Amino acid sequence: MKTKLVTFLTLFVLTFLSQAQETAYETKTNIPYQSEELISSDEYIKERCVLDLYYPINKKGYATIIWFHGGGLKGGNKELPEYLKNKGVAIVGVNYRLFPKIKAPVYIEDAAAAVAWVFNNIEGFGGDSSLIFLSGHSAGGYLASMVGMDKGYLAKHNIDANRIAGLIPFSGHTITHFTVREERGIDGKQPIIDSLAPLFHVRADAPPLLLITGDRELEMLGRYEENAYMMRMMRVAGHKDTRIMEIDGYGHGMVEPALPLLLKEVNRIAAIKAKTE
Numbered sequence: 600m601k602t603k604l605v606t607f608l609t610l611f612v613l614t615f616l617s618q619a620q621e622t623a624y625e626t627k628t629n630i631p632y633q634s635e636e637l638i639s640s641d642e643y644i645k646e647r648c649v650l651d652l653y654y655p656i657n658k659k660g661y662a663t664i665i666w667f668h669g670g671g672l673k674g675g676n677k678e679l680p681e682y683l684k685n686k687g688v689a690i691v692g693v694n695y696r697l698f699p700k701i702k703a704p705v706y707i708e709d710a711a712a713a714v715a716w717v718f719n720n721i722e723g724f725g726g727d728s729s730l731i732f733l734s735g736h737s738a739g740g741y742l743a744s745m746v747g748m749d750k751g752y753l754a755k756h757n758i759d760a761n762r763i764a765g766l767i768p769f770s771g772h773t774i775t776h777f778t779v780r781e782e783r784g785i786d787g788k789q790p791i792i793d794s795l796a797p798l799f800h801v802r803a804d805a806p807p808l809l810l811i812t813g814d815r816e817l818e819m820l821g822r823y824e825e826n827a828y829m830m831r832m833m834r835v836a837g838h839k840d841t842r843i844m845e846i847d848g849y850g851h852g853m854v855e856p857a858l859p860l861l862l863k864e865v866n867r868i869a870a871i872k873a874k875t876e
């Protein structure tokens with residue numbers, strides 16, 4: 600009888616401690632990430648250059664995933680993917696200005712400004728600025744790759760792009776985006792690789808790169824193949840941590856099955872960092 604009572608009390612105490620230590624989260628919405636001067640100069644900047652932050656409030660040193668929405672650089676709104684919530688990480692959903700109201704590279708500059716805001720502010724919320732990851736779907740994946748691969752965008756904010764812990768674009772262009780080509784009157788089926796293509800900025804010292812796409816037979820306009828080429832060229836350049844994952848049976852709308860892979864990659868890199876400290 601005493602053994603049963605002790606067992607019951609032990610389980611009760613463990614359950615109580617587990618509940619007491621459960622991580623709580625808070626969401627802050629529509630935080631401006633551009634300078635006050637820019638925001639006051641343009642109503643469209645004031646409308647679009649905002650982000651949402653979802654973060655643990657009783658945990659320190661957590662990783663942060665910056666998520667850029669898709670929409671072909673023409674539409675869409677900031678989002679905080681449900682699967683990533685309550686997983687011990689912060690999520691940042693970013694809005695950015697869109698074509699045709701603006702043209703390249705303004706949306707990339709907006710993305711970089713949002714990333715800079717996170718680097719400069721996440722520690723004030725308890726996060727670890729050495730564990731900031733960039734991700735997003737389609738146009739969002741393209742923006743994540745451009746900010747991480749072309750160091751010039753973050754350099755304008757006095758941030759080294761190599762501080763990014765990892766790049767995990769979902770089904771993003773690695774060639775020049777078709778909306779950029781549309782701006783120039785070039786057909787979307789005509790591939791271009793120039794300074795507005797992540798492929799143009801292949802380098803050995805880039806952050807870890809995990810490229811995730813849908814099934815090559817179901818994807819949009821050869822999206823798998825261009826990502827596979829990016830993977831190959833990164834390895835040829837000497838990059839030591841580039842991989843590609845193809846999600847069989849899913850086309851361009853492959854976000855939901857890819858989100859667990861994103862979180863697994865974040866945890867993998869965080870674990871490596873913890874071992875080296």
